[in-house]
Amino acid sequence: MMTSKKCNPLFTILIAILLQTWSSASAFVHTKIIPCRRRLSALEVKSISNSSERKGPTASNRKELIERNLERYADKVISSRYVALITIMHPRKNTSVSNVLEANKQFLKLDRRNKSFTRMLVATVERRIGQIDSIIDDFLNQAKSQKKNKFNLVLRSALRIGVAQLVFLNTPSHAAISETVEVVRTYGLVTSKPVPEPLIKFVNAVLRNVNRNIDDVNERFSPVCNMVPWFRQRLHGRFSI
Numbered sequence: 001m002m003t004s005k006k007c008n009p010l011f012t013i014l015i016a017i018l019l020q021t022w023s024s025a026s027a028f029v030h031t032k033i034i035p036c037r038r039r040l041s042a043l044e045v046k047s048i049s050n051s052s053e054r055k056g057p058t059a060s061n062r063k064e065l066i067e068r069n070l071e072r073y074a075d076k077v078i079s080s081r082y083v084a085l086i087t088i089m090h091p092r093k094n095t096s097v098s099n100v101l102e103a104n105k106q107f108l109k110l111d112r113r114n115k116s117f118t119r120m121l122v123a124t125v126e127r128r129i130g131q132i133d134s135i136i137d138d139f140l141n142q143a144k145s146q147k148k149n150k151f152n153l154v155l156r157s158a159l160r161i162g163v164a165q166l167v168f169l170n171t172p173s174h175a176a177i178s179e180t181v182e183v184v185r186t187y188g189l190v191t192s193k194p195v196p197e198p199l200i201k202f203v204n205a206v207l208r209n210v211n212r213n214i215d216d217v218n219e220r221f222s223p224v225c226n227m228v229p230w231f232r233q234r235l236h237g238r239f240s241i
Contacts, residue, residue, distance in 0.1 A: 080118040130226035162207040
């Protein structure tokens with residue numbers, strides 16, 4: 001007949017403590033850690049959605065926004081200088097700027113007189129781009145302002161059409177300057193990205209400075225500036241032009 005061994009009391013107590021500890025740890029995980037992780041996951045999802053919202057509208061939504069703004073500010077965008085600005089800002093590869101102009105919806109809405117002025121303004125910028133950019137760079141260097149910002153393209157394009165009017169088209173200075181400055185404001189309204197007032201004032205100041213020095217500008221910047229650099233260098237080396 002077999003005799004049963006007595007269990008060690010210490011061993012029994014140790015097993016009981018381990019079971020109790022395991023039970024407490026399991027309860028802690030289910031009541032504290034898991035709900036906490038779920039809350040964190042919810043917060044992460046919310047954070048991701050908020051960050052995507054902060055990135056702004058998609059390309060399609062932005063296009064719709066601009067279309068609405070074009071209708072809203074129709075009295076401002078259906079103007080020679082605004083159409084010229086947009087055309088110069090967005091040239092197409094292997095296509096003349098004048099051809100791009102003819103496809104512009106706002107251009108087609110202009111009357112005959114304004115269409116003629118717009119064509120002449122865009123064509124002047126295209127043909128005299130070397131002289132115009134040389135003039136702009138010269139006056140920007142005088143102003144010691146070469147800082148890059150997200151409005152550089154619209155500012156440069158506005159200065160181009162402003163200089164073209166003042167130097168080559170003999171447009172009355174008050175109209176050339178004030179209307180060009182207003183076009184920069186209109187661009188900010190249409191794109192819902194207002195151009196800061198200091199930058200608008202800067203365009204105004206540069207154009208006024210060009211107008212004050214118009215005689216000097218005509219003497220210093222010859223049509224040679226419109227030639228491509230390699231051809232200009234060859235002429236300079238051969239004829240000292």
